Amino acid sequence: MNQNNKLSIEDVYKSYGNKLVLDNIDLKVAAGELCTLVGPSGCGKSTLLRLLLGQEFADAGSIIIDGAPARHPDPHRGIVYQKYSLFPHMTVFDNVMAGSRLSKQAWYLPWKRDKDDEAFAISMLERLRLVDAMRKFPHELSGGMQQRVAIAQALMSKPPLLLMDEPFGALDPDTREQMQIYLMELHEEHKLTIFFVTHDLDEACYIGTRLLVLSQYYTDDRGEEPTVARGAKIVGDYRLAREALPTTEKSSAYFKAFVEQVRANGFSPNNRCHVRDFNLKHPHSFQTLTREENQF
Structure with missing residues (x-):
């Protein structure tokens, strides 16, 4: 694996029952990329994200992160969902600190104060314009504020790979645009490697440094008979602007x-x-086709 590759996927297949969802997926992602992933409804975007997280496993093929096979979820992969997934009984500050605590010690041990982590949490809250709300609880915040807290929580463990599944999907247009700007600024400042799934094509083309298109709409040399099992492939891979x-x-x-x-x-x-x-x-970009897919 190339030393600069954060992520390497090769010959990955994933089915649910008789339905083939992901079909021979190939992808390499360099450290520091902000990859946005789009595609038609039902193409398997969230499925691919779950494989990267380790929440599910591929039927075949390899997924390598930082030179090691992707296994069960761990602190090396941060995750931000569309639903904010905050602890409702904790303040904003404690929610953010939980990202550090859960990555460093078992949940049942007493919470040990870490001054360096607390300073980092406060600096992120300042950066995300949340420091005035740090003693509030999630129900007291707007949707955009809650999502910023969720991002700060995910960043507390400084994950080498940050996964985001429709993180701005439930926000109003103005708040969504603000969050897009926040994410691009955070990406530039912290040199994060981000894998961002969205159904919004404008958003994907705007915020990413690399655009991936996953689709089940393509042809190959296997034919069009109903018996041919064909899942989604990466049909487009575009280099986008490196700066916000x-x-x-x-x-x-x-x-x-x-x-x-x-x-x-x-x-x-x-x-x-x-x-x-x-x-x-x-x-x-690279592609490994089977003989059945490409007979020429």
Whole structure:
């Protein structure tokens, strides 16, 4: 594995019963990337995230994180869900500190104060503009504030890989845009490696440094008979801007045209690209096709 690769996925398959969801997935992600993952409904975006977390396991293939196989969830992988997943009986500060406590000691041991961790927690709350709310409880916060707390909680253990599953999906448009900016700033400041799943194509094209399109809408040389089991593949892999862009970029003609190009290439059941012609433009893209998939 390349020393700069944070994540390596090769020949990964995942089925539920007779339904093949993920079909021969290949992906390498360098440290410091903010990868956004999009795709049609039901393509397996959250399934892939659960495999990275270790919540589920692939039927075949390998998932390597920092040179070791991905196993059960551990502090090396932070997770932020769409639902804020905060402890309702804890203050904002204690919720954030819980991210450190749970990564360093068993939950049943007495809570030991760590001044360095407390200083880091306060600095993050200041950075996320939450320091004035640090003694409040989750029910006293807006949705955007709760999600910022959840992000701070996940960052307390300084995970090498941060996984985010539709983290802004329940927010109103203004709060969502604020959170997009916060995430891009945090990514730039802390050089995080982030895997961000979203159903919002504009969001994915805006915040990421790399855009991945997972789709079940493609063709290959296995044919179109009903007996052919075909799951989703990464049909698009695009290199995006390395620096955070102003929100006005979303209104530019170039941005809108790019979004529509991605939508046409991966979201339409009537526009199926052959596996040999996938739009894999990122320099780290690679693809391992079986003989049945590519007979030429």
